[in-house]
Structure formats: structure tokens, C-alpha cells
Amino acid sequence: MSDHMIGRLNHVAIATHNLEQATALYRDTLGAKVSAPVSLPDHGVTVVFVELPNTKIELLEPLGADSTIRPFLERNAAGGIHHICYEVDDILSARDRLKAKGARVLGDGEPRIGAHGKPVLFLHPKDFCGTLVELEQV
């Protein structure tokens, strides 16, 4: 068994005030393959998936009044990188190892089903170089 806990970079999520503009930027200016917008009310976001050869970018726009993306956008007027997502083989084992090392898991600490229909957890940005980290079991 490998000693490495995290695997591939699954995606980088970028929060934006205007999903239509962000989509046009990635599709037309950068020439990337982008999906149609998908509304995820449980997650408080509308998302566009940008497919790159080696990873994905997710463009996030707040959906609903209590979207967790809203406070982030209040602090970041131009939008910005909201989180990065690493793949893990076993999310519960990863969580327990991280907690044992003092890392804080957000929410109630139990995995929930993320934007790709797979279990995810989020780790406190203050414990990870100022970056919100998502773990996704693949």
C-alpha cells in the first residue's frame, strides 16, 4: 500500500460573479471545451465544467441567497480560485489520517456527495497554505 494519501489533481474551482462571461472567456478566448451550465442547488452553485487534457476547471457562480460562494466573492471582487480538489482512494481513511495530524475538516466531518456524484470533504484553508482543499474519493 502506498504511503501517498493524495493522488491526481481532480479540478481547480474558480468562483465568478458572471458565469456567462467566464464561460465565454474559457471557450472563446482560451479555446477550451466547456459544458453547459449545471445548477446544483444542494451545493449553492451553478457550475460549468471545463475539460482540459490533464484536469478540469470548474467555474462556479453562486446559486441561492446562502451560497457559500457569496462571501468569497465579497472578498474577491474579480472572482478567484475558490478551491482545489485532490483525488483520494479512501476518503474516510484520508480524513482520519488528516485529523490525527491536526488538520480541520469542515462541516460535520462526514463526506457528502459532491458535484461529480462522489464523496467529498473540505479541509480548512488555514491548515493548507491558505487554500481551501477538497478531497474526492474516486
Ligand code: CO
Ligand atoms: Co470542487
